[in-house]
Amino acid sequence: MKKALLIKTAVALALTTPMLSMAESQLVVAATGSATARLGFQVVIPRVLFLGVGTGSTGLATNTTVDTVSFNYTNNPEAVGLGGPANQITGNEVPVRVVGNNGNITLSASTTGPLANGSGDVIPWSQITAESTQTTLPAPVIPDTGAGPTVNVTPTSGKVTDRSATWRFSYANTITPPAGTYGGGNAGPRVIYTAAMP
Numbered sequence: 001m002k003k004a005l006l007i008k009t010a011v012a013l014a015l016t017t018p019m020l021s022m023a024e025s026q027l028v029v030a031a032t033g034s035a036t037a038r039l040g041f042q043v044v045i046p047r048v049l050f051l052g053v054g055t056g057s058t059g060l061a062t063n064t065t066v067d068t069v070s071f072n073y074t075n076n077p078e079a080v081g082l083g084g085p086a087n088q089i090t091g092n093e094v095p096v097r098v099v100g101n102n103g104n105i106t107l108s109a110s111t112t113g114p115l116a117n118g119s120g121d122v123i124p125w126s127q128i129t130a131e132s133t134q135t136t137l138p139a140p141v142i143p144d145t146g147a148g149p150t151v152n153v154t155p156t157s158g159k160v161t162d163r164s165a166t167w168r169f170s171y172a173n174t175i176t177p178p179a180g181t182y183g184g185g186n187a188g189p190r191v192i193y194t195a196a197m198p
Contacts, residue, residue: 050099051107051195057097057164068184069094071128071171081176090170098137098153100161100197106150108196109140113189117180125191127172134165142191153195 026035050060054067071089073080079087098105114122130139136154155161183189 052097057095083174092169097164105153108150110147115182130167137163137165139167
């Protein structure tokens, strides 16, 4: 009699208690034995791709600051057009970071127009090059027009990539353009870097 009452009480309690979760349950009525219930777990990781060049390379957030790399011959105009290491301006350094979690990442550069001075004169983008401090995060070639070739960013582990480097920009100075300020400012021509991941 006590056993039947215990079973009825357990069933009534189970029916009147609101469901707190979707876990499984098992009722065992026996002198010995055990009851089991299984609970599933799920972790959802979104696909993440981050590219930061310059000021935007710190932190994993959107930053709309557009930095400017400047080559200025005001203090040594006699060197313009002479080329060679002694007459190039080098050392403009920009921090870069690439983060992704879905496999191989490629980087490319494209240009929005020539480096122009507003008077019809231009300096080709081929005068500007970049070298990376890390082979795992190379700097893509800047094309004279449109989109340039891609370079591969080496994954850190498996499908996950978290790479940082410094890109050092140089101006070749192998041409002698007319006087003027070529590019610059928010309205000027830009190089757009693009990271792509499957």
